[in-house]
Amino acid sequence: MEQELFAYWLYTLRGIGAKKRHELQQIYGNAEQIYYGDKTKLKESPVFSEQDKTLLGKPETVKEIKHKMQRMEQRGIRFCSQESEAFPKKLRYIPDPPYALFYRGMLPDTDRPAIAIVGGRNAGYESREIAAGFGRQLAENGIAVVSGLARGIDISAQKGALDIPGGKTYGVLGTGVDICYPREHIEQYMLMQRRGAVISEYAPGSRGFRSNFARRNRIISGLSDGVLVIAAREGSGSLITAECALEQGKEVFIVPGNILDPSYAGGNQLLKSGAAVVTDIQDILDGLGAFWDINYSAQKKKNEVMLETAEKIVYAILGFDGIHISEIVAQTGFSVPQTMEVLASLEQKKLVNMVGQHYYALKI
Structure with missing residues (x-):
């Protein structure tokens, strides 16, 4: 727990981003070693400005850091860094993993499979119903649904999972976890904290810059064992999530659509590149055999019978x-x-x- 205190200090230092944090880790080691380390070593590195050196050279006291962290936790927000055993294993080994996460709820169970469902924000009624249906069926099979709480496909899939008693779903945000965006999804945002979590690599209070939403896609796919794409146009942000999944060695599933409908053009293009066609839940359950015990689906059916x-x-x-x-x-x-x-x-x-x-x- 003490180690997380120093990780929180390091992660929330103004002006110290991923590149500088990596340099500090190369020089000193873990966050506690950075905090107590001899700061004269920073003179040897061209990465840090004089302001950085001042911040690092005269850090807040442990008592002050602890007080900040306690105030955050009083708002129901938790912090978990790569230096903690609680950090999701699925994220540790992806390209460019987040150093830390803020969350409300409970972090995903690494012993339970998860599927990300993503697609267009302006998807039509039929596509949204398809997403909700897959969300429900995945939840019924004990599989968590991961998405971005966005309008359209994302929220439809997550609503579907929440329709099932005990269904788990995780919302990865491009804002701080204390901000529900869009505000109209506040009911699902609150329920998700009891039935999964809302998660962000951005500190509480962070507003949603456009680049944030693109970067969070690697976390959506990283927490998942596969990505299901529904109704994605060419250039859709959901295609970034699919690309991240491929880079991470995950399966990409596509619900095919009308070739004359531009809202399906992006997904249809991925099919040409070898993504898996999905027309029902069994296609996904079979695909999960590549990441989980091949008997998982059979065992689940056995459990459902008994x-x-x-x-x-x-x-x-x-x-x-x-x-x-x-x-x-x-x-x-x-x-x-x-x-x-x-x-x-x-x-x-x-x-x-x-x-x-x-x-x-x-x-x-």
């Missing part, structure tokens, strides 16, 4: 890290006695373990 409806809902919420019963109650809307009964049944079926006082996790 579980009652309430058990399916609770099972879909749980991960391998453990979750408190109060959170399960909040996400499902079940009463405490009903939740206890369902958990007891899942334990009896050897699908769930109690891993602490009132904490439950999927059995490995």
Whole structure:
């Protein structure tokens, strides 16, 4: 936790971006070593301005940094850097990974598959319904939906996931996590914090510059095991997400569209480049076999056969890290006695373990 304090200090230093931060890491090591290190070493580097050297040479006290971090946490905002074990493993090894994330909610469970759904902001009704349908079906199969909370395809897919009790979805923002943009999605923004998270590499209060939205696309694909593109025009920002996915070695799925409809031109072009055609959920489940145990879909179907409806809902919420019963109650809307009964049944079926006082996790 102390290490995160120094990482927070480093990440929020005015004027110290990725290039300078990398240079500091080369000179000193981790954030704590940078904080306490001999700053005369900076004279040897041409990267830093005199203002930078002053900032680094006379840092805030640990007490001041801790107070800033506590004020942020009081607003429900958490910070996680690459120096923390909690940092999402899927992001560690992508090209140009973010040094740190701010989030409200819970970071994605690395032991659960995720699919990004992206597409046009001005998509028509039929395309939005397709996105919502895939969002629901992925959630029903225990697969998280990642997107950008934008108008059109993004929010339709995320609404679909939220329609399913226990469905998880993660919104990666181009603003600070304390800003809901567009404001009309405030209901989903709030619900997402209970059923997943809103996530950003930008500090709280950061406004949405155009470049931010392009850069966040690598995080959307990075948190996912594949990207599904629906109704993307040529030049659409969602095609950047697909390109990021290909660079990261992820599968790109495309819902094909009418060749006379320009809203599908970008996606149709990706099909010519070898992206996978998707016409139903099974196409995605089969494609996930490249990243997950090939028996995952079969095991999921087995679980669906043997579980009652309430058990399916609770099972879909749980991960391998453990979750408190109060959170399960909040996400499902079940009463405490009903939740206890369902958990007891899942334990009896050897699908769930109690891993602490009132904490439950999927059995490995």
